Amino acid sequence: MKFAGKEEHFELRCFGCKQTYNIDDYGKFYQCAKCGNLLEILIISKYSSKAKQLRQGLWKYIDHIPLWDDKNIISIPEGWTSFVECRNAAKILGLKSFFVKFEGLNPTGSFKDRGMTVGVSKAIEQGYKSTMCASTGNTSASLAAYSSRAGIKCIVLVPKGKIAMGKIAQAIAYGAEIYQVEGNFDDSLRVAREICEKDSKILLLNSLNPFRIEGQKTVAFEIAEQLGGRMPDYVVLPVGNGGNISAAWKGFKELSESGIEGSIGAHSSGNLPKMMAVQAEGAAPIARAFKAGKRDSIDPVLDPHTGASAINIGSPVSWMKTLAAIYESGGIADYVSDEEIFAAQKFLASKEGLFVEPASAAPIAYLLKLARAGKSDEYEAMKNSTVVSICTGNGLKDPNAVLKGVSPDQLQTISADAKYLQKILA
Numbered sequence: 438m439k440f441a442g443k444e445e446h447f448e449l450r451c452f453g454c455k456q457t458y459n460i461d462d463y464g465k466f467y468q469c470a471k472c473g474n475l476l477e478i479l480i481i482s483k484y485s486s487k488a489k490q491l492r493q494g495l496w497k498y499i500d501h502i503p504l505w506d507d508k509n510i511i512s513i514p515e516g517w518t519s520f521v522e523c524r525n526a527a528k529i530l531g532l533k534s535f536f537v538k539f540e541g542l543n544p545t546g547s548f549k550d551r552g553m554t555v556g557v558s559k560a561i562e563q564g565y566k567s568t569m570c571a572s573t574g575n576t577s578a579s580l581a582a583y584s585s586r587a588g589i590k591c592i593v594l595v596p597k598g599k600i601a602m603g604k605i606a607q608a609i610a611y612g613a614e615i616y617q618v619e620g621n622f623d624d625s626l627r628v629a630r631e632i633c634e635k636d637s638k639i640l641l642l643n644s645l646n647p648f649r650i651e652g653q654k655t656v657a658f659e660i661a662e663q664l665g666g667r668m669p670d671y672v673v674l675p676v677g678n679g680g681n682i683s684a685a686w687k688g689f690k691e692l693s694e695s696g697i698e699g700s701i702g703a704h705s706s707g708n709l710p711k712m713m714a715v716q717a718e719g720a721a722p723i724a725r726a727f728k729a730g731k732r733d734s735i736d737p738v739l740d741p742h743t744g745a746s747a748i749n750i751g752s753p754v755s756w757m758k759t760l761a762a763i764y765e766s767g768g769i770a771d772y773v774s775d776e777e778i779f780a781a782q783k784f785l786a787s788k789e790g791l792f793v794e795p796a797s798a799a800p801i802a803y804l805l806k807l808a809r810a811g812k813s814d815e816y817e818a819m820k821n822s823t824v825v826s827i828c829t830g831n832g833l834k835d836p837n838a839v840l841k842g843v844s845p846d847q848l849q850t851i852s853a854d855a856k857y858l859q860k861i862l863a
């Protein structure tokens with residue numbers, strides 16, 4: 438069904454100087470021609486499609502998504518992930534109410550599917566035959582899956598030696614064309630961007646693509662719906678490139694401004710949540726900028742290093758949007774060590790049955806750190822609030838992170854005799 442006139446309700450705009458562009462020209466350029474900043478899509482007036490159809494996953498929010506014809510939807514489907522109340526963890530963390538939004542349950546095992554279903558659907562609507570991304574893993578797996586379903590080519594650039602095997606295995610299985618780039622993620626992204634800027638037939642689908650943000654923002658709609666139509670008080674999430682925190686914040690703001698048809702009314706859902714950005718110590722340019730009180734700049738980390746590969750990013754593309762989300766919401770940014778991240782990963786798995794990838798454990802590590810330290814203004818405020826952690830990826834993506842230092846022959850071997858085991862268990 439073609440949604441006549443829907444495009445008039447959306448606008449493509451520069452995040453910096455606010456210059457506006459034709460939304461359907463996106464892909465001919467990737468940044469503001471005037472100031473070089475990132476572009477974003479805004480809803481300028483509420484759109485409501487007359488004919489309501491039942492759609493699966495996040496496409497139930499189609500009125501909030503800038504796609505002009507639903508025949509272009511490429512969906513697996515994605516979204517409507519589990520929202521898990523974690524009572525065991527809450528008790529240890531000293532929180533009254535703690536939930537995990539488990540984004541690792543999306544079709545390719547990470548939150549990236551939210552952005553890719555919209556990004557690739559839009560690529561089809563605009564007639565592209567190829568997609569490209571630079572990736573530390575989750576993005577490539579997701580883009581490869583949606584491109585294969587759309588029947589178009591997918592080209593993936595990965596930083597050599599800095600990607601989890603489970604993730605590259607996915608991209609291979611989905612049939613992507615994969616190249617290892619000598620250098621880090623930032624080098625891969627620079628190369629991908631230059632290629633797509635020169636070749637108008639390949640669409641770049643990294644998180645700077647504003648259509649991806651339009652998919653990712655739906656996590657906010659779902660959290661509010663799953664909380665029974667209200668806002669959480671705190672949203673704690675891992676930050677690498679900053680696309681996800683910007684998207685979630687955009688979603689909460691849209692929700693508070695216009696509500697969701699048939700689900701959550703505008704203004705009725707309470708105050709906006711505080712956005713809490715957590716980075717890994719070896720890749721924490723945003724947290725360090727925040728701690729230094731900076732609002733308008735960050736110092737990129739030239740050689741980022743963390744075992745949490747999904748957030749091993751030294752020069753975050755969406756740093757400006759991320760700092761805006763943190764300051765506007767009254768949130769914070771902080772970092773945790775790799776040791777704390779891996780301990781938190783085991784904590785969440787062993788206390789709640791949730792096996793998340795290391796990057797997703799960073800927010801849990803932050804909460805554990807706050808609880809251990811005890812008295813602090815942040816912790817005191819959080820204790821009696823509703824805290825939601827967005828766990829972005831599945832632990833199965835990177836089993837080696839848990840298996841480090843463990844080999845099968847270290848597991849205790851017993852004879853195939855129940856009596857023998859009975860003795861040991863006694």
Ligand SMILES: [Zn+2]
Nearest residue numbers: 451454469472
């Ligand atoms: Zn601009």
